[in-house]
Amino acid sequence: MTIPNASVKPVLETGQDDVIEGPLYAAGKRIFPQAAHGLFRKIKWAILVLTLGVYYGLPFLRWDRGPGEPNQAVLVDLAHRRFYFFFIEIWPQELYYVAGLLILAALILFLMNAVAGRVWCGYLCPQTVWTDLFYAVERLVEGDSRRQRQRQVEGWTFNNILHTAYKHTIWLLIAWWTGGAWVLYFADAPTLVHKLATFQAPLVDWVAIGILTLTTYLLAGHMREQVCIYMCPWPRIQAALTDEDALNVTYRYDRGEPRISLKAGLAARSLGQLAGDCVDCNQCVAVCPTGVDIRHGSQLGCIQCGLCIDACDAVMQKVDRPHGLIAYDNENNIKRRQAGLPSVRRIVRPRTILYTIAIVLIGSTMLTRLVTRPTGGITVAHDRNPLYVTTADGTVRNAYTVQIVNEQSVPRNLQLTITGLDNAKVQVIGVDGHGPIFPFQVEGDNTRDLRVTITGPASAPAHAQIPIQFNVTDPENKTQMTATDNFKTP
């Protein structure tokens, strides 16, 4: 393993007096990755189309939730504190689902890492996807990597200025579209598109679009691999998480070394001498979007996108050697092959089993909870100060705030009853009647606080804590929600 810093090497100038310090800051080296063709490139294109398609298109997907509810499939309604995701509606107090999702996402990331290294970095990370798209635009406008290098040497000719301007325009348009799609998740998409088109959208939308346009343009157009190497914490975390059994994009040096030219290799082999398969064509480096040399071993700069596998396989095809000089493999197998043992793929091992169990457990728990959760809720808060009050006639009164949640879009007529304390006098402020049934209504998509006072009978024991139940019944469908609290006496 080498130090993970292959793309930015310090350039020490010779003949300088104070050279011992070396430069503290390295100028960015522009990378001109060559286009790759092959299996992994195809996978990357497919994922790019899929993920960006979802990102740009999802806000326009409709989902019927009935009257009075938004019909956007995925919507973060900040003003009303609701999050809609297809059939799921999350209220602020249910935000722990989001925490669960994040935990799930982290575990899936760990599992991916344990199975096949930086799958996230290479194929799924937004930074990778958008950078890939921006590289594609660059090649489309300015030509392939050779032409791009030429242009750099030519300097600012009219043609180059024109093409550069052209490229940046397309980049900015994509970036603007990216920012535009973002805000559509926070409001009704078709309405907002119309408002944006007629310049009636609120200022905050323009600011959000502006910020995201800028960050997309900067990160995908200019920062590119610098984000992965200097800004992102995940490479460091995954470097700590990985083990010798995880499959990573690996240069099989057991097969490739010693590197030798094609002709010399043929000659050497005919003489029975040692010759590696690597013809040192540098194609793996040429296609690399982060500019690393995979032959230095796994390294922080390598996002494991597999493009060097495509490039190397194409060359191996041409020189009539077997594919897979660079492949998903690991150091373990190299050592095994060098020792004359067959390669193994240990995908099922303690850590992958543990990650899978954790993912299944958390995922199924969340799903069960989601499917079976009530569309209403009841919580009771006992007055803490004072816990009880002695009234004029010497009886004891406790007061409670009962909160009833109605997550349905229509108003619900419900009934409150209190059980557990015989001969108690119950009062619900704002609700007529003396019980035992207190009818009340909760507006659709709303909560209602009921202030309930319970006066115990004169016979209630002293120093007691008597459990009581607050039951809310829906007379229409006979469903019941119950919360338990205590009646306390001095």
Place this chain on the structure above:
Amino acid sequence: MSTNDTHDAAGHEIDGHTGVSTTGHVWDGIKELNNPLPRWWLWTFYITIVWAIGYAFAYPSIPLLNGATTGFLGWHSRTAVVESMDDLQVSRGALMQKLANTPLDQIESQPELLAFARAAGSAAFANNCAPCHGSGAQGSPGYPNLNANRWLWGGKLDQIYQTIAHGARSGDDKGHQGEMPAFGKTGLLTAPQIEQVSNYVRSLSGLKTESPAEVTAGAKVFADNCAPCHGANGKGNISMGSANLTTKVWLYGSDLTTIENGVNNGHGGVMPYWEGRLDPTTIKALAVYVHTLGGGQ
């Protein structure tokens, strides 16, 4: 320490393990590799400096003897607070207006308005009333427990509003007047009489007394001196704020000494008036809050 360190053409040391040049700095035998930061990082740093300078001119920043430089944007934390308070008023506006326009007795039957009034009342209570009445309105000796259902000046919504707005013995003309005279100090009653009447008062709510004779004697003292205000049966009178002595709720305490003290020295606690200090809508919210604590009538 690397055993296979080399030097490049210019004589810089190259670390053998990594192939990276060293800075020449050594700490306890550990050498620092020269892995320089990218140049854009440096530029980001410069930009933050430029930003800081711009910020220092745009916003109040440099402390002076009196205050600080004002900044050309004119931002001021106090104006910002005023603005956000104004925003708050606007966002509350509709409900506040509704609360102001709704008669007191119709608030509690409207769930949204009740919730708003209770929230506003609770906040106003914590700011203004809690110092005497306690954070939960539980009271303390001399300061009424507002959760209980025994009211000196009446426990109906409009009576509570009246008491909050104008107070008791508060100096406000519209406030409640009347106090418990100091019967002992002024020589109206003798010490034995005070002991007798105190025993009688305890008997009214079924508390233990010293002897039946004391109670019988006390009854006569009570009829002669106390009944005009507290009523012949001791049930009090909310128009003059005289306490109902037959309940289990005691403002100052129910033990004999405390009652004797009260008869001897009198009582005259002050409830301040809040009209003019709080706006009528807030007083309304307070009245609803106190009324819905549980003891309201």
